[in-house]
Amino acid sequence: MSSPRTIRFIVVGGERFNGNLVDLEDRLAVEIYNPNQDYWEICPPLPADFRPGNSSQWLCSALFKQKLFVFGIYSFFVSFFNLEKRYWTSVQTLRPPGALFSYLLSLHDKLILAGLCNNIGSSPCFILWEIDEKTLEFSEMEIMPEELLACLLDSSIDEDDRFASLKCVGFGNLIYVFNDEHHKNYPACVCEMSDYSGKCNWRRLPSLPQPVNKFHKIVNIPLKLERESSYKKTMMKREKECSHVIHKVPSGDGPYVRAKHAQLVQKDPESAIIWFWRAINARDRVESALKDMAVVMKQLDRTEEAIEAVRSFRGLCPKHAQESLDNVLIDLYKKCGKVDEQIMLLKHKLKMIYLGEAFNGKSTKTARSHGKKFQVSIKQETSRILGNLGWAYTQKSNYMAAEVVYSKAQMIDPDANKALNLCHCLIKLARYQEAHLVLQEVLHYNLPGSEDSKSRNRAEELSLELESVQPQPLQSNLPCLNFEDDFVEALERALNELAPARSRRLPIFEEISQFRDQLAC
Structure with a gap:
């Protein structure tokens, strides 16, 4: 006998606060109400592109195959919310x-x-x-x-x-x-x-x-919810432990679970850090405890302490966890302005990719962002790391190195954000014609992310900056980049020493040496 269907109400627009009520001031909030269990589930918010016209007069919705589509009646923007995996897709027209x-x-x-x-x-x-x-x-x-x-x-x-x-x-x-x-x-x-x-x-x-x-x-016809999927049936079993479901706290009674309870339920970060330390010392989910503790410390502006903790105890974590711990460290370095350390770690990650040792030897890995899982390829990861490296060089006003790195990143996996950063570097190097060509790719919507409002605003700012400057010869006192030349040669030496006769490095790195001339003083 099949279980009775669970009816749920999906509220788009509203802000959750004490009493589980909805304040319509926040027009992007999304919650799902389960009347059988009498609780609200907080979901990822409606994409920000819908904010200007988020009302019954400007938006409509359609429920189709476990996907809640939201559509701009006049803007023609569309995105859907996956009811099984709880994520919004990127906005399209x-x-x-x-x-x-x-x-x-x-x-x-x-x-x-x-x-x-x-x-x-x-x-x-x-x-x-x-x-x-x-x-x-x-x-x-x-x-x-x-x-x-x-x-x-x-x-x-x-x-x-x-x-x-x-x-x-x-x-x-x-x-x-x-x-x-x-x-x-x-x-x-x-x-x-x-x-x-x-x-x-x-x-x-x-x-x-x-x-x-x-x-x-105004006529409105209610949507008919489809039959519950196996995912929802599984969630119903877990709903018996309401606090675990609502706050996403793991089950159990160990120090790590107590740390998560202090962090998410009691909202007591100081107590959470104490329990995270106990979890690490007790070898209770050390990898998760270390990463979660670093996040809480960062929120409390205890970044230096978080860096020391990750450096000291990452040896207790398995090999496959080291890559994600590197990402945590990079984020912490960025938070406290340790640009040199960030550059060194980014180069290390590039070296692992260069030697074919990233992703534990696999071609893709599963990543998570805002509760959404997705696949990342070596190509995408390389471009992302190069983009971060370019940003770090920009913080040191090393625009020549940043330009080289951003150019390589754009060759691998181009997008509007890196293109705008590349344009900024070219302007700083007085290479205005090249900067103009790069900027046109964004202004003409030729790159992914060009339609984003932040990208549009920054593109307009760079366009005005280009119009205001006069072409000037490249200054002779630009910072010397022999260090970068050494980095490229070090990668080559490491490859010759560690790789077999047939190179294990990826094809996207075969051309990296061609940038050596650009990196020279």
Whole structure:
């Protein structure tokens, strides 16, 4: 006998505080309420791109195959929340040519985009598109008959405004299109989609009887939650231990569990550090205790102490944990301004990749960010480390070394953030033409992340800076980079000594020596 379905309420917009209430001032917060267990589960917030238009008038949602899609009616931004793994996807733009506004709908086995389109040379029309949930590609399905669209509009309103009050909702195999401002007649029509042929049958709905047609109404149809997945069934078993589920504290009674309870439930970081020390001394989940303690110490501005702890006790952790501990140290070095130590550790990580010893010999690894797991390739990791190394050189005003490193990172795995940092270095080196070419890649949206608001703002700032400077010859007193030349040669020597006759280094490093001339004084 199957267990009864668990009904959950998903709240997008609100801030959790004492009493588990929702304060609508925070319009990005996301929580899921389980009425059976009477608790709220805090989830990753709605992507920040939706902040300017996060209201019932500007956003719509559609639940499709355990994915809650959120769509900007006028911005055409779209992202979905994975209800099984609890993460938001990156924001994309889903806008058919000529679309003025659209609504995203879930109808049985189809994801539908319905909206008004105004192509040049033709009159406005209301179109249905079928959306591929994986690729977000769209294909036109059906166009509402012109006479039906005309009956939805109020002829007394200016032509520019008469379409603004059209609304659309869907449920089952029905799509309703209506005008919520045309109070006297309140016109509406419906499109019925056949489950077998996929054909659409449009018809006008009869007018509402008096006196209900005198009210200002907005139609909304509740979404039907799909059957619980195996993931949710597993979570239901764990919900019996409410404190463990809500605060994500591991089960048990050892010192590490007590440390996590002090950290997450009692909100007592000082006590948590004491219990983390006891866990390390008792050899209780040493790797997790060491990393978690470093995070808490960093929050308390005890960064130097955290660095010493990681350095002293990382020997108690297994070999496969050393790479993640390096990442913790790099973050701590960055926090307290130890740039030289950060550079040395980043070079060490590059050397491990260079020798084929990173990721414990595997081509990919599983990483986690904001509760979301994803796969990282050697190529992506190399570019990330080079980007961090470039940032460290920038902090030392060593722009020539930073430019070389950023250039290599962009060759491997380009993105807008590293491109903007590279542009900054080129400006500092008075190589304005090259800086302009790099900046254009971001301004023309040619690189991943170019659409991010922070990237756009920084690109505008760099563009203004480029316009204000006059071309100047490269100064002769730039810092000498023999140290970097030594670093490249040291990598070559290490490879010759440690690698077999057939090189184990990755192809992406075969060209690193070509930058030696650029690194020379």
